[in-house]
Amino acid sequence: MVTLKKIEKKIGVIERYAEFLPVTTKTPIISLNEGNTPLILAEALPAEIGLKNVKIYLKFEGLNPTGSFKDRGMTMAVSKALEKGAKAIMCASTGNTSASAAAFASRCGLKCFVLVPEGNIAKGKLLQAFRYGAKVIVVKGNFDQALELVKTITSTTDIHLVNSLNPDRIQGQKTAAFEICDDLGDAPEYHAIPVGNAGNITAYWMGYKEYQKAGRSGRLPKMLGFQAAGSAPIVKGHPIEKPETIATAIRIGNPASWKGALLARDESGGLIEAVTDEEITWAYRFIAEREGVFAEPASAAAVAGVKKLAERNYFKPGTTIAVTLTGSGLKDPDFALSFKDELIPVEPVLEKVKKIIGA
Ligand code: F0G
Numbered sequence: 001m002v003t004l005k006k007i008e009k010k011i012g013v014i015e016r017y018a019e020f021l022p023v024t025t026k027t028p029i030i031s032l033n034e035g036n037t038p039l040i041l042a043e044a045l046p047a048e049i050g051l052k053n054v055k056i057y058l059k060f061e062g063l064n065p066t067g068s069f070k071d072r073g074m075t076m077a078v079s080k081a082l083e084k085g086a087k088a089i090m091c092a093s094t095g096n097t098s099a100s101a102a103a104f105a106s107r108c109g110l111k112c113f114v115l116v117p118e119g120n121i122a123k124g125k126l127l128q129a130f131r132y133g134a135k136v137i138v139v140k141g142n143f144d145q146a147l148e149l150v151k152t153i154t155s156t157t158d159i160h161l162v163n164s165l166n167p168d169r170i171q172g173q174k175t176a177a178f179e180i181c182d183d184l185g186d187a188p189e190y191h192a193i194p195v196g197n198a199g200n201i202t203a204y205w206m207g208y209k210e211y212q213k214a215g216r217s218g219r220l221p222k223m224l225g226f227q228a229a230g231s232a233p234i235v236k237g238h239p240i241e242k243p244e245t246i247a248t249a250i251r252i253g254n255p256a257s258w259k260g261a262l263l264a265r266d267e268s269g270g271l272i273e274a275v276t277d278e279e280i281t282w283a284y285r286f287i288a289e290r291e292g293v294f295a296e297p298a299s300a301a302a303v304a305g306v307k308k309l310a311e312r313n314y315f316k317p318g319t320t321i322a323v324t325l326t327g328s329g330l331k332d333p334d335f336a337l338s339f340k341d342e343l344i345p346v347e348p349v350l351e352k353v354k355k356i357i358g359a
Contacts, residue, residue: 021175
């Protein structure tokens with residue numbers, strides 16, 4: 001029998017990892033029981049991409065309360081904003097940050113303003129921001145332009161910034177690395193992750209380093225970051241004025257945590273590379289159709305990157321790769337339904353249906 005005490009027990013990332021986070025007993029903890037997401041062993045992927053004796057684990061962050069990894073950082077950012085007396089928060093977003101900010105703000109009565117790029121935000125994310133009650137401002141421009149506006153507004157008013165430039169966001173997000181170490185018993189040899197504004201790769205690297213220093217893990221992984229080819233400023237070495245990719249979550253031309261990403265790459269002996277929209281689409285379909293894990297296109301960039309490296313014999317046998325699947329596939333219904341010839345209309349006639357299924 002489940003006791004009431006157990007039901008009441010808080011299980012968000014701040015409570016689980018308080019000793020590693022900048023919180024005190026005075027911090028009001030705003031949580032949606034985020035984190036504790038599954039680390040799923042990929043069954044079909046290694047063989048498909050020619051990897052023998054290498055394990056791939058999918059850290060499925062799409063199972064967070066608002067459907068993406070952003071909830072880990074947002075519980076921290078909103079809790080700290082409240083502690084500092086904030087009345088309103090603001091972010092620019094390709095969609096997931098805005099959904100998460102809106103949810104946590106609604107939970108504690110903060111006003112929430114979000115700026116999103118017109119035409120390049122997945123429907124599921126946009127509708128979340130509205131339904132959680134945020135004030136949504138649709139900018140006729142891209143994410144980078146929206147972020148510039150938000151930086152100016154939050155530095156000249158008392159509205160709190162909750163983009164990952166806010167260090168509390170990174171603090172919360174690093175808990176995903178802790179969970180992976182806790183589940184595997186150590187850090188993996190490699191960690192693959194999509195890179196957009198570069199906050200998450202920065203956070204994971206911080207998390208892995210802190211856990212090792214505290215003696216909770218032994219090794220450090222090589223950090224493998226992947227940008228979309230049309231939005232790959234870090235790979236190219238300069239900002240991209242007009243970033244393009246079907247993976248709208250990482251359609252970013254001038255990442256705020258650029259330096260953090262380089263540090264993660266260089267300190268870990270890893271790499272940051274680009275994958276094409278075709279490669280992303282292949283990975284997106286494969287993990288859904290063969291692994292039963294439905295993640296959004298940006299998440300699939302990390303899987304596409306692992307495939308690319310496997311083809312170059314990059315991975316050593318006997319090792320483990322963790323891959324962060326950053327968001328749920330349900331976020332982007334338009335992309336999910338964009339494949340031709342999948343919808344087959346048929347009259348309600350037995351013979352016609354049997355013909356389609358080959359029965
Ligand atoms: N994957 C998804 C699903 C994302 O939403 C994002 C970022 C990333 C990967 C990249 O993470 O920015 O830390 O390098 N989304 C932000 C947003 C930009 O506004 O939701 P990052």
